[in-house]
Amino acid sequence: MTEQGNSAPLALDRADARVKHEAGIGGAVRAFLDRVRSGDLGSLPVIVGLVVIWTVFTSLNPVFVSSSNLVNLLFDCSTVGVIALGIVCVLMVGEIDLSVGSISGFASAMVGTLWVNQGWPVALAILAALAFGALIGSLYALLFNRLGMPSFVSTLAGLLAVLGMQLYILGSTGSINLPYGSALVDFGQLMVMPKWVSHTLAAIPGLAMLVSGLRTFARRRAANLSTPSVAGLVLRVAVITIGLELIVAYLNQSRGIPWMFGLFVGLVVAMNYALTRTKWGRSMTAVGGNREAARRAGIKVRAIYLSAFALCSLFAALGGVLAAARLASASQQAGTGDVNLNAIAAAVIGGTSLFGGRGSAYSALLGIIVIQSIASGLTLLDLSSSLRYMITGAVLAIAVIVDSLARRSRASHGRA
């Protein structure tokens, strides 16, 4: 509006005099504070939480922020993080999958059995495990769509049933060791990016933001729509690029960025694109926000549920395969214990709402880093798993409380 001057016609979306439109960098900051105050928190709580957690653990044991510990952290994040990414999918449509742990365990058992015991090619074994995951998810969707079975119950049943299948195919041996030196195990334990690759990859998000941002600005100007300030965009790009490059440089002081983490981040970015920039993602958000409205808009609601459940289980299976690679074994313990809750907690802590219709793929990334930081920090302090469970539980509770409070605040401030 400021650039247009008085003589030029107002931009198409700036013609209404009653609306405040912030301009420039100061305006962007003010708008951000306004959003936060009205309960539209986005990723803010998780970033604050992360800073607190890292400060506490570093003061207790400086090894925590050492480059080598953080690289290990990234290896650990990738497995459950992929599962959490699937949880984001089902939470977006306002449903839940409690069986992701079992599915991941069964997928790792499948890879172990088919590859090591039956002699299948490893790629085929992995594909079979992924297909099985997608099949289970489709089954949940079928039960949900056709029989109206709440996903809470069907996936709880699935948790037990799939766990039983895992124990069955592992049989009396109980665990299968994956061969060291194989590509899969190397991928899960050793393979890191060369320095130049990681630095190049770290520069890509900023460049992509800059290019697509400038192109959008040009198109908006051509369409007589207002454009945000270019300075703000450049500032954001600079902050992100410098931040990422510094992180990468720090991690490269020890082993470097794991390829497995690269895969995880790649999936997160792809999922973020799918959720925000495609018709499918728009439909997912709509179904999560108001199922009936989505149906009346002509969206195939059942197909959306099917895609959400199938994707969730598919990601769970992939997470299981990665976990098997990380541990170099497929055992009866795989996928049991806290895997389930860590995955769900990560998605929620990262800012994906349990109530549906709000969330982002990045919440899986941020959330799992919080969860794994807690686990890693407590391990470094030599605390038992009993304490780790209690603290993780408390963090999850706090995250849900923040979600609920923010939701109430949004309602009273007229934001969705």
Add this chain to the structure above:
Amino acid sequence: MSESPEGSASVGELVLSLRGISKNFGAVSALTDIDFDVHAGEVVALVGDNGAGKSTLVKILAGVHQPSSGTINFRGRPVTLPDPRAALTLGIATVFQDLALCENLDVVANIFLGNELSPLRLDEVAMEMRAWTLLNELSARIPSVREAVASLSGGQRQTVAIARSLLLEPKLILLDEPTAALGVAQTAEVLNLIDRVRARGLGVVMISHNMEDVRAVADRIVVLRLGRNNGVFEPDASNQDLVSAITGASNNAVSRRAERLRAERDHSAQAGEQRP
């Protein structure tokens, strides 16, 4: 709004014809043996007391509910409307009373919901531009199309819902209480818009409790009472006649009059006379 949709019906053609539509919810008969016609270039007002079955009828036409019995003819062909998608594809657009907007999405996303431009790489700029064009045609007062719908007032939401129904260039528009939540200026705009839609040769069905609005735009007024047809009136019918048909007072006289009017109309329609 300038060009007419392809295959647009010629004025006077029977766009929609319902025969013997009934709808039961369990033991409750919401609609019994409803006959209902809409011609191209005609605004039919659907009036009746609360619980008369107006909204149920609209929901059947929108594909939200399925009739228990009866036939639906759309542009001369018998059709079924198993889901909202089918109705939209045929060219029946609906603005629901409970507005059916997604509060967590912004205005642009709601207007284009289910009809996004370039599905694999959403064209936000084009969608925003089209959204503003539609909203400006309605003289809408929407502060920002990038705000979530949750932050809009009832009237603003109504405008968004109407804008959305126009997006698909429909053949028949169903408006369930389109002016109920609107201010004076916006009501006038919506009525103007209904006139414009009619001029383009579309059929319009409008539910309203506001007799003033109904008289202002309707070519015919169809009265429902307790789920049954209870007469068809010209817009210049006296208020007393309308009110008694709606409330059921002096029921018999009104029914007789309505029957006579409808018989004449059917007769003239069969004779192939051109409609006004």
